[in-house]
Amino acid sequence: MIKKAMLLGMNLMLILALVACGGGGSKTSNEPKESTTNDKNEGKTTAAPVQLQYWTDDRHDQEYIKEMVTRFNETNEDNIQVELTVMSENYTQSVDIAFSSNQAPDILRLKSANTEAFFKKGYLQPIDCYLTDDMKAKFSSVIIDGVNRFDGQIYSLPNTGLTLRLVYNKDLFDKAGITNPPATLQEMVDAAKKITEVGKSEGIYGFALNFKNPKQAFDRSVREILSLSGYQGLGFDLKTGQFDFAPYAQVIEYFKQMHEDGSILPGAESLDIDPLRAQFAAGKIGMYLSFSTEPGVYQDQFPTEMNWAGALAPTLDGQKGTSEIVSAGTWLGMSKTSQHQDAAWKFMQFMYADDVLTAYHEKGFGISVVPSIAETAKTPDVKGMEGFLIGEKDSLWPVAPNVTPEGANYADAFFKYMLDGGDVQKTVEDLNQRYNDALAKAVEKGEVKVTPNPSFDPANPQGK
Incomplete structure (x- = not known):
């Protein structure tokens, strides 16, 4: 009886382990099923391949992927076939629709902008049970709470x-008599004005951003200016655990000055990022x-002969x-509803192999944050990198809490002030009130966790 009980217990533990990694429960087996067709040459039945769907909204790396x-399709020994779908727009909405209609992909491209939302919606499957000790060691130093x-x-x-960097046209800087990229915002305002003065007759202006979407524009500019200046870049004060947009307003004052000086490319209010890049490649933006x-982008999408570079903001x-x-922290994720999670992991494991990650870095598709890759990979052979x-x-x-306030978001509110003027202090007070109200509600509902860190050091943000 004792032996039977022990055997039953061991079997139960095995079943639970399989379920935890997606190999059991109501999910179908990842083992390929035999097809009804015989192989004409061998006279044997052939196995139908396991079909996986991989969705991404990345375009810059699509040929490499x-x-x-x-x-992977040609070399894996598990009869797995992956189909790649590259979406140019509406990626998040497409994922929402796919999950609501039970047509979700098996593997998803995850980014900091969507991972938390996908997690809260129950789209994602944890992968802890698949991680080997070697993989845990390889990635441990760059795994962050609230990111992955x-x-x-x-x-x-x-x-x-x-x-994030300041991207600048060195030829236009030389033409305007500017020796170095600006180190302060006042220097940036002055440089933009000088470039516009010497180039306006040729349709050249000192500065531009993709203001068609103010949040995208500010999240690629103000965010980085603030972090280098010692503040969290999305308006959250890590020391107090509250939102405080006063530092943000200081940066916006300089953007407003460039607008008033006429140093910003006309029509930037309706400018998207690719048209901006096209104008920069044509030598029209400083x-x-x-x-x-x-x-x-400037190697493949908008090739240019101009002399340009990137510098710290x-x-x-x-x-x-x-x-x-x-x-950083995210790349590939597994769908919670995938019927082939073990197969999906085999593909993910292939993509996370050293040779794949190293080539991704060296070809210039992204800068590796994995220490073992960054230490050994060659510098990408891409101009400007x-x-x-x-x-x-x-x-x-550290990650700032993601909340949705009532009314306009911070980017729209500050962009309106940048164009139309007004009382910036009232704008800050209004944003602080609405964002902190939204934060309090999210904390109360258990959607967000906030821990103030009075000793937070912006020069050493991970505290290591």
């Missing part, structure tokens, strides 16, 4: 992160701020913090 998918780990479980491993994807009054590496590489002034920051 297609190549890796093809390699939620409630103690890991949902995605890192690959690359995006640095500078803007953006991500480390830009070198690849200017600051309010000196570098008191570090430049935040954004969109040297200005975006991770250095001593770059680091990962």
Whole structure:
């Protein structure tokens, strides 16, 4: 009886382990089923391949990812076939629709902008049970709570992160008699004015951003200016655990000054990022701020012969913090509803292999944040990439709570002030009130956890 009880207990533990990793329960087996057709040459039945769907909204790396998918499909020994779908827009909405209609992909491209929302909606499957000790050691130093780990479980491993830089036309700087990229916001305002003065007759202006979407524009510019200046870049005060948009307003005053000076490219209010890049490639914009994807853009999407470079963003009054590496911590995620989770993990494991991650970095598709890759990979052979590489002034920051206030978001409110003027102090007070009210409600509902850190050091944001 004792032996039977022990055997029953062991079987139960095995079943529970399988269920935890998606190999049991109501999910179908990942083992390929035999088809009804015989192999004409061998006279044997052939197994139908396991079909996986992988969705991404990345376009800059799609040719490389297609190549890796093809390699996996041709070389894996588990009869798994992955189909890649690249979406140019409405990615998040498409994912929502797919899950609501039971047509979700097996593997998802995750980013800092969508991972938390996908987790809260129950789209993602934790992958802890698949991680080997070697993989845990490889990624442990770059796994961050609220980015790729939620409630103690890991949902995605890192690959690359995006640095943010000032992108500037060196030829226009020389033409305007400017020796170096601006180190402060006042220097940026002055440089934009000089470039406009010498180039306006040719349709050249000192500064631009993709203001068609103010939040996208400010999140690729003000965010980085603030982090280098010693403040969290999305308006959250990590020391108090509350929102405080007063530092944000200080940066906006300089943007407003460039607008009043006429130094911003006319029509920027309706400018999207690709049309902006096209204007920059044509030599019509002196500078803007953006991500480390830009070198690849000017190599492939908008080839240009002009002399350009990337530099650390200017600051309010000196570098008191570090430049935040954004969109780090996530890359591939597994669907909670996938009927082939073990197969999905085999593909994910293939994509997280050293050779795949190293080539991704060296080809310039993204800058690796995985220490073992970053230490050994060669510098990407892409013009301009040297200005975006991770250095001593770059680091990962703690995650700010994501809340949705009633009324206009901070970007729309500040953009309105930048164009129309008004009382900036009242704008700050209104934003603080609405965002902190939304934060309090989210905390009360258990949607957000906030822990004030009075000793937070912006020069050492991870506290290591």
